[in-house]
């Protein structure tokens with residue numbers, strides 16, 4: 001009898017210990033994950049990555065207290081496909097999403113195919129409290145809405161961009177409504193929404209998104225679940241609109257566009273301080289993984305700078321798709337550190353899923369790597385393997401691949417070239433004639449990759465679809481044709 005009672009007591013105690021372990025587990029074994037994404041922000045547009053004119057003290061502090069990725073790449077050199085890659089962990093070319101979605105008045109109800117599982121769905125299923133804020137650009141109809149793609153909370157605008165000052169865009173929106181335009185109203189002017197319901201936003205959009213992020217983090221602090229927050233600022237994407245006080249931070253910048261752009265980046269940085277303060281106030285700072293990056297390179301004509309990289313948004317030169325990036329997580333990620341091996345934003349899906357102890361269906365295809373252990377050990381997650389970038393143009397596609405220190409590139413119908421981008425970030429010294437075997441092998445490998453691509457399911461603008469048909473695109477047989485390398489080089 002006594003033995004039985006003792007056993008019961010031991011079992012009860014064990015149960016208590018077990019249940020407290022489970023509770024502790026949900027709060028600290030798995031990190032909160034906060035993605036802070038900027039839009040069209042260039043390689044040289046944040047202090048920690050070498051900006052000489054824009055100051056970003058709060059981002060710099062996080063970068064310094066974390067690990068900077070010096071060779072981080074987007075999946076695509078412009079918005080929609082880049083974001084589709086982040087969410088799905090796959091190259092958008094593999095599910096026909098290699099162009100931006102058509103704008104909403106003629107979208108025909110299109111969106112990223114629902115067969116493609118998003119990282120948000122996987123983390124939500126694993127018990128994460130999930131939120132998306134800001135620019136979506138992955139489909140507007142109900143089935144593609146963030147709330148139906150793994151996000152408990154959504155606040156923002158579903159299209160590819162927005163004006164920043166409500167007092168201006170709301171007035172223009174109301175005027176267009178009076179004209180009876182309704183669905184044809186330019187989407188940059190439309191009201192923002194919260195979980196599908198229109199809201200009347202009154203703050204500068206960047207500040208509104210920082211406010212919502214802070215509020216989400218505070219709500220998450222009261223929950224037992226970890227959180228996943230995808231904060232997609234549209235800054236510093238056009239239209240160039242900054243607050244006067246933010247622009248005033250840059251008296252030495254004379255170029256008007258650059259000055260406004262700098263103010264827009266500075267507003268993001270102010271928001272980051274607010275977010276960090278909320279993480280600290282709710283005791284979540286040490287166990288939150290913050291990943292910061294831009295969705296593609298800076299647009300040179302719109303105030304961005306990618307120095308010392310060549311190229312602009314849309315290019316497959318490094319300036320088009322290489323991004324400043326850091327991982328910050330006081331509990332686990334080394335501070336004052338840089339990771340120089342290649343990172344793709346495709347790696348975020350498997351890395352986040354692993355940290356979140358989430359189950360990924362065996363049938364789910366992923367193109368990236370779980371880089372977490374490599375990051376801690378400072379080893380490459382893809383030694384000898386390429387990261388690809390392919391942008392279809394009106395004629396031959398712009399194509400490039402990065403493998404270890406090497407980069408192959410064919411830009412604007414020029415011959416294929418080979419650079420050692422570890423030593424030559426500016427892609428100045430073509431080494432194809434010195435290492436033709438490397439060029440040949442990498443181009444052949446990329447051609448094999450291209451065979452798994454499918455036809456685009458849509459085109460952003462009609463002209464793209466017209467070119468696609470008129471030029472019998474994608475014409476991969478020509479894109480990946482080297483011709484005679486020796487002759488090509490002699491001809492130069």
Ligand code: CA
Nearest residue numbers: 039040079295
């Ligand atoms: Ca973009």
